[in-house]
Amino acid sequence: MDSAYKVRIIGDPVLRRRANEVTEIDGALAAVTDEMLDTMYAEPGIGLAAPQVGIEQRFFVYDVGDGPETLINPVIMESDGEWTYAEGCLSVPGLFWDLVRPKEILIKGYDLTGEEVQIEADELLSRLFQHEMDHLNGVLLVDHLDEEQRKDAMKTLRQWQDNVENDPDDIDPSLGLSLP
Numbered sequence: 001m002d003s004a005y006k007v008r009i010i011g012d013p014v015l016r017r018r019a020n021e022v023t024e025i026d027g028a029l030a031a032v033t034d035e036m037l038d039t040m041y042a043e044p045g046i047g048l049a050a051p052q053v054g055i056e057q058r059f060f061v062y063d064v065g066d067g068p069e070t071l072i073n074p075v076i077m078e079s080d081g082e083w084t085y086a087e088g089c090l091s092v093p094g095l096f097w098d099l100v101r102p103k104e105i106l107i108k109g110y111d112l113t114g115e116e117v118q119i120e121a122d123e124l125l126s127r128l129f130q131h132e133m134d135h136l137n138g139v140l141l142v143d144h145l146d147e148e149q150r151k152d153a154m155k156t157l158r159q160w161q162d163n164v165e166n167d168p169d170d171i172d173p174s175l176g177l178s179l180p
């Protein structure tokens with residue numbers, strides 16, 4: 001479970017700030033994404049945004065089963081439909097909520113070679129992109145809850161934070177965005 005980065009948890013102010021555009025796509029950035037992928041696989045998760053490891057830049061890594069990928073300076077161009085999915089987050093450990101978001105999106109960004117890429121994504125991949133985009137904008141999944149879900153969430157998070165204060169090792173290590 002040892003990896004270079006520690007995933008920041010809800011309450012950490014870095015998760016609430018808008019990340020900056022990446023200005024240089026180079027070997028240093030590629031090395032960072034390798035470390036982030038190690039961290040993501042160790043958790044385990046299927047996506048990890050730079051602010052989640054304290055890096056305030058607009059990129060994320062992901063792997064939905066087709067191998068590791070990085071998307072840099074992403075922008076969602078179009079979105080369509082509705083899809084419900086039990087969404088979790090490595091920064092809000094162990095909690096999942098049914099959230100409705102657009103089912104399909106068109107996203108563009110840059111890969112590690114500096115090439116512009118456009119990806120049409122549906123269902124899980126689309127959800128992952130929307131979730132990671134939120135992280136780049138300082139938004140967490142608790143911001144998408146309805147009032148009842150939010151009350152539940154706050155209660156659970158308070159209990160969870162009490163536990164962490166009593167015993168920092170007693171953190172539920174699951175799961176983040178996981179495959180259904």
Ligand SMILES: [Zn+2]
Pocket residue numbers: 088089090091131135
């Ligand atoms: Zn997340």
